[in-house]
Amino acid sequence: MAERVIPLVDQRAAARAATVPAHAIAPSGLLADALGRPLRDLRISVTDRCNFRCSYCMPKEVFDKDYTYLPHGDLLTFEEITRVARLFVAHGVHKVRLTGGEPLLRKNIEILIAQLAQLRTPDGTPLDLTLTTNGSLLARKAKALKAAGLHRVTVSLDGLDDAVFRRMNDVDFPVAEVLAGIDAAREAGLGPIKVNMVVKRGTNEHEILPMARHFKGSGIVLRFIEYMDVGATNGWRMDEVVPSAEVIETIRRELPLVPLEAAAPGETAQRWGYADGKGEIGVISSVTQAFCGDCNRARLSTEGQVYTCLFATQGHDLRSLIRGGASDADIASAIGHVWQGREDRYSQLRASLPPDARAGQRRVEMSYIGG
Ligand code: SAM
Numbered sequence: 001m002a003e004r005v006i007p008l009v010d011q012r013a014a015a016r017a018a019t020v021p022a023h024a025i026a027p028s029g030l031l032a033d034a035l036g037r038p039l040r041d042l043r044i045s046v047t048d049r050c051n052f053r054c055s056y057c058m059p060k061e062v063f064d065k066d067y068t069y070l071p072h073g074d075l076l077t078f079e080e081i082t083r084v085a086r087l088f089v090a091h092g093v094h095k096v097r098l099t100g101g102e103p104l105l106r107k108n109i110e111i112l113i114a115q116l117a118q119l120r121t122p123d124g125t126p127l128d129l130t131l132t133t134n135g136s137l138l139a140r141k142a143k144a145l146k147a148a149g150l151h152r153v154t155v156s157l158d159g160l161d162d163a164v165f166r167r168m169n170d171v172d173f174p175v176a177e178v179l180a181g182i183d184a185a186r187e188a189g190l191g192p193i194k195v196n197m198v199v200k201r202g203t204n205e206h207e208i209l210p211m212a213r214h215f216k217g218s219g220i221v222l223r224f225i226e227y228m229d230v231g232a233t234n235g236w237r238m239d240e241v242v243p244s245a246e247v248i249e250t251i252r253r254e255l256p257l258v259p260l261e262a263a264a265p266g267e268t269a270q271r272w273g274y275a276d277g278k279g280e281i282g283v284i285s286s287v288t289q290a291f292c293g294d295c296n297r298a299r300l301s302t303e304g305q306v307y308t309c310l311f312a313t314q315g316h317d318l319r320s321l322i323r324g325g326a327s328d329a330d331i332a333s334a335i336g337h338v339w340q341g342r343e344d345r346y347s348q349l350r351a352s353l354p355p356d357a358r359a360g361q362r363r364v365e366m367s368y369i370g371g
Pocket residue numbers: 050056057099100101102103132133134135154155156196198225226227228229230234366367370371
C-alpha cells in the first residue's frame with residue numbers, strides 16, 4: 001500500500017480581511033450569490049476542539065498532544081457571534097446550526113443558545129436553531145440546551161457495534177453513552193432528532209442495516225453521509241466512498257423503501273420512506289450527486305472567518321472588522337459583498353478537477369469550520 005502522506009498546512013491564517021464595499025449592501029433578506037443562490041443557512045463553529053478523534057475528521061496522527069488549538073482570545077465571544085448571526089439573519093438566514101469541533105465542549109454554550117434564540121427573521125419568525133454533536137455530553141446537557149431555547153439536535157453516530165464505534169471515534173468511547181444521549185435529547189423535546197452516519201468502505205458499511213433496523217419506527221431520521229474529501233488530513237480515497245445508491249440498495253433489499261419529496265429547497269438529503277409507513281431515512285450524496293446548485297449555506301469559523309463552501313481554501317475575516325470597531329452597517333455590507341461574489345461549486349466540479357487540485361492540500365479542516 002502506498003505510504004500515507006499527511007500534509008500539514010495551517011489554513012487558519014489564510015483568511016483575508018473581509019472588505020467593506022464602497023456601496024453599502026443593506027440587508028433586505030434577498031441576498032443572492034453570483035450563481036443566483038440565496039443565503040438561508042448559517043453554520044457556526046463554536047470550538048475547534050473535540051473529545052473524539054474520528055479518523056475521517058481529526059486523525060490522531062495530526063490532532064495529537066502537540067497540536068495547537070486556537071487560543072481562547074482568538075475565539076469569537078458569544079456577543080460577537082450573536083451580533084454576526086443577527087446580521088446574517090437580516091440578510092436572509094433563517095436556519096442556524098451550531099457545530100465544531102464538538103460544540104458541547106464550548107463552556108456555557110447554553111448562554112449563546114439563549115442569545116441566538118432571541119433573534120428573529122425580518123418577518124418576525126424565530127430561527128430554526130439546531131446543533132450537531134457527537135452525543136458524548138448530550139445525556140448531561142440535553143435539558144439545559146432545551147431550556148436555553150435550542151429546538152433540535154443532530155447526533156453523529158457511525159455504528160451500533162460497540163467495537164466498531166470505539167474504533168471509529170478512536171478514543172474508545174462506548175456507543176451506549178451516545179444512545180443514552182439520544183434518549184435524553186428525545187425526553188427533553190429536542191426533536192425531530194436526526195442521526196448522521198458517515199459510511200466508509202472497509203470500516204463500517206456492515207453497520208448500515210443494523211442502524212436502519214434500530215432507528216426504523218423510532219421517529220428519528222437516520223441519514224447516511226458519503227465520506228467526503230474535506231480538509232487535508234484524512235487521507236481520503238474515492239474507493240473508500242460508499243455511494244448513496246449502494247446504501248439504498250442494501251437497505252431496500254430487506255426493508256422496502258419509496259422515494260419522498262425534498263422537505264425544503266436547498267435540503268441536502270434525499271429522502272426515502274419505509275414502504276410500511278414506519279419512518280424515513282435520508283442520504284447525503286455529496287460526492288456522487290453534488291447539490292451545489294441549491295447550496296444556500298455559509299459557515300462562520302470559530303475565530304470569525306466566513307467560508308462560502310465546505311471546500312473553500314480561504315475564508316473572509318470578519319473578526320478584524322468587529323474588533324476594529326466597524327458598524328453593523330459596515331459588517332452587513334461586508335457579508336453581502338462576500339456572498340454576492342460567491343461562485344463555489346466544488347462538488348459539482350470535483351470529477352473534472354486535476355488530481356492535484358483534488359488532493360485537498362490547501363483546504364480548511366472540517367473540525368475548524370464545522371460540518
Ligand atoms: N463533533 C460534532 C459531530 O461529530 O457531530 C460536530 C462537528 S462534525 C465536523 C460535523 C459532521 O461532519 C459530523 O456528522 C461528521 O460525521 C461529519 N464529517 C466529518 N468529517 C467528514 C468527512 N470526511 N466526510 C463526511 N462527513 C464528515
